[in-house]
Amino acid sequence: MSHYLAKTEVKPPERVLIFDTTLRDGEQMPGVTFTIDEKIAIARQLDELGVDVIEAGFPITSEGEVEAVKRIAAEGLEARVCALARPTRLDIDKALGCDVDYIHIFIATSDMHLKHKLKMTREEVKRQAVEGFEYAKDHGVTVEFSPEDATRTEMGFLKEVCRAVSEAGADKINVPDTVGVMTPRVTYEFFKELKSVTDVPLSAHAHNDFGQATANSLAAVEAGAEQVHVCVNGLGERAGNASLEEVVIGLIAQYGVKTSINTRQIAETSDLVQRLSGIYLPPMTPIVGDNAFSHEAGIHVHGILGHPGTYEPLTPELVGRRRRFVAGKHTGRHAIDAMLEEMGLHPDAEQLKVIAAEVKRLGDTGKKVTDADLYAIARNVMNIKREDRVKLKQLLVVTGNSITPTASVTLLIDGEEFIGSGVGNGPIDSAINAIRQVVDSFADIRLERFSMKAITGGTDAVADVTVRLRRGDRYVTSNGVSGDTVMASVEAILRGMNRLLDDPPDVPV
Known part of the structure; x- marks a missing residue:
C-alpha cells in the first residue's frame, strides 16, 4: 500500500460485519433469477466464505421466495439468515413463518418517496416504522432497520426516525444510499452526523449509480459504521450494489480492518455467482476479473518475475486466484519463457526467439493468442510431435x-x-x-x-x-x-x- 500518511485522522472499527444481500438485492438485478436450489448453493458458499449475515430473500413477494428462505434457514449455517420485510404485520408474519431469527425492516423516509410512492406523511411513516419494529421485537428476533432513500431524506427527519427506532429496540440501523447519489467525503460526514444521535450500530448500503459504491462504503466505515451491505460481484438494481470482494479486500488491505471473511474463497464464490446468475464480469474487474492478476506487457512481466509487488498490490492467492502471463504482441521473451516453463517446455535461446516472433506476428494481426496457441507454436518450433489424445x-x-x-x-x-x-x-x-x-x-x-x-x-x-x-x-x-x-x-x-x-x-x- 502507499507509504503516504494522510493528516486526517481516521478511526474505523477494529472489526466490520459483512451483510450479504446477493440473494435479495442482487437478485433484483434485471435478468437475474435464481431457482431455490441455486439460492441454497449460493447460501452454502457464502457461509463457506464467512459472511456474517445472509439476506436470503423477501418472503412476501412469492411462495417460492418463502420456500427458499425457509430452506436456507434450515441449513444450519454459521451465518445469520435474514429476511426482508416492510413494517406491516403481514410482511413480518411471512418472514417469521420462514423460521428466521433476523428480520430486516425497511420503509422509505425521503419526501420524494413519501409523496410519489407511499402517499404518506412523515408522521405516518415514523409511526408505522415504530409499530412494525415493536411487533417484530415482540417475537424475540434480531431486527435491523433501513430508512429507504436515507441519503435523500432531510437530515432532521432522518435523525428523528433513527431515534424512534433506537428507542423501540433496533439492533442495527442500515443507511441506504438507494440511488447512489453520495460521494465518499459526503458519506463520511453523513455517517458522522448520524453517529452523534444514536448508539445503535450503523450499517452502510451503497448503490453504484455513479460508480462510487465501494468508495462510499469504505468512507462510511471510516466514519464508524460497524457493518456493510454487499453483493457478490456487485450485483443489484440498475448499476448494482457495493461489491463484496472490493469492500472486503479494501477493508483488510487498505484499512487493516478485520472481517470474518475467508478471502481465499472469494474467487470461488464470484465464479459460482457468475455461473448461476448468467452475469459474467468484464475481465478488468478489480480483485476477481480475469485480468486482475494477468500480465502481457514485457516490462511488467519482467518486473513481476523479479518481485510480484512491482505490479501487483495484492497476491492472487489472497483471493483464491492464480497469476497468469498472457501471450500477445506486447509480450517479451522473459514472459514467454516463463509461460513455456510452466507448460513443461524448455526451448533454447534460438527457439525462444522464433516463438516470440510468431506470437508478436499473430498479435499484430489482431488475434488473441491463447494458451493452446502458444503451446502449439512452441511444439512446432521445437519439433515436438505428439498426437492429440x-x-x-x-x-x-x-x-x-x-x-x-x-x-x-x-x-x-x-x-x-x-x-x-x-x-x-x-x-x-x-x-x-x-x-x-x-x-x-x-x-x-x-x-x-x-x-x-x-x-x-x-x-x-x-x-x-x-x-x-x-x-x-x-x-x-x-x-x-x-x-x-x-x-x-x-x-x-x-x-x-x-x-x-x-x-x-x-x-x-
Whole structure:
C-alpha cells in the first residue's frame, strides 16, 4: 500500500460485519433469477466464505421466495439468515413463518418517496416504522432497520426516525444510499452526523449509480459504521450494489480492518455467482476479473518475475486466484519463457526467439493468442510431435422449435472410439454436454468461461469462440474459429481438453 500518511485522522472499527444481500438485492438485478436450489448453493458458499449475515430473500413477494428462505434457514449455517420485510404485520408474519431469527425492516423516509410512492406523511411513516419494529421485537428476533432513500431524506427527519427506532429496540440501523447519489467525503460526514444521535450500530448500503459504491462504503466505515451491505460481484438494481470482494479486500488491505471473511474463497464464490446468475464480469474487474492478476506487457512481466509487488498490490492467492502471463504482441521473451516453463517446455535461446516472433506476428494481426496457441507454436518450433489424445470423428446435433436440442458425438481417445450424447438449452450446449459425457469418464475437466464473437457481419459471419477450462488447479484458454458456431465451440473445447490432458513432453535434444 502507499507509504503516504494522510493528516486526517481516521478511526474505523477494529472489526466490520459483512451483510450479504446477493440473494435479495442482487437478485433484483434485471435478468437475474435464481431457482431455490441455486439460492441454497449460493447460501452454502457464502457461509463457506464467512459472511456474517445472509439476506436470503423477501418472503412476501412469492411462495417460492418463502420456500427458499425457509430452506436456507434450515441449513444450519454459521451465518445469520435474514429476511426482508416492510413494517406491516403481514410482511413480518411471512418472514417469521420462514423460521428466521433476523428480520430486516425497511420503509422509505425521503419526501420524494413519501409523496410519489407511499402517499404518506412523515408522521405516518415514523409511526408505522415504530409499530412494525415493536411487533417484530415482540417475537424475540434480531431486527435491523433501513430508512429507504436515507441519503435523500432531510437530515432532521432522518435523525428523528433513527431515534424512534433506537428507542423501540433496533439492533442495527442500515443507511441506504438507494440511488447512489453520495460521494465518499459526503458519506463520511453523513455517517458522522448520524453517529452523534444514536448508539445503535450503523450499517452502510451503497448503490453504484455513479460508480462510487465501494468508495462510499469504505468512507462510511471510516466514519464508524460497524457493518456493510454487499453483493457478490456487485450485483443489484440498475448499476448494482457495493461489491463484496472490493469492500472486503479494501477493508483488510487498505484499512487493516478485520472481517470474518475467508478471502481465499472469494474467487470461488464470484465464479459460482457468475455461473448461476448468467452475469459474467468484464475481465478488468478489480480483485476477481480475469485480468486482475494477468500480465502481457514485457516490462511488467519482467518486473513481476523479479518481485510480484512491482505490479501487483495484492497476491492472487489472497483471493483464491492464480497469476497468469498472457501471450500477445506486447509480450517479451522473459514472459514467454516463463509461460513455456510452466507448460513443461524448455526451448533454447534460438527457439525462444522464433516463438516470440510468431506470437508478436499473430498479435499484430489482431488475434488473441491463447494458451493452446502458444503451446502449439512452441511444439512446432521445437519439433515436438505428439498426437492429440482426443479427436472428433463425428458430431450430430438436432434442434428445432418442438424438440429439446440433442447431440451425439463419436470421439477417438488415444485411438479408441467412444460415443456420447447430451441435451442442452441449445445446439452448442448439447454438443458440449455430449463431449463432457465421454471425457468425464476419465478426466475431471470443467468449463469455466465461454465467449463468442462474430469476426464478420451478416448471416454467414465467422464465429470466434474462446473458452477457459480447468482440470484440478490447472487452467487453460483455447479458441476455435468456424463459420459454424457449433463447430467453433467444439474445436475450442477439444483444443483446451487436449492441452490439459497432455503431460509435459520430453523435449528432444
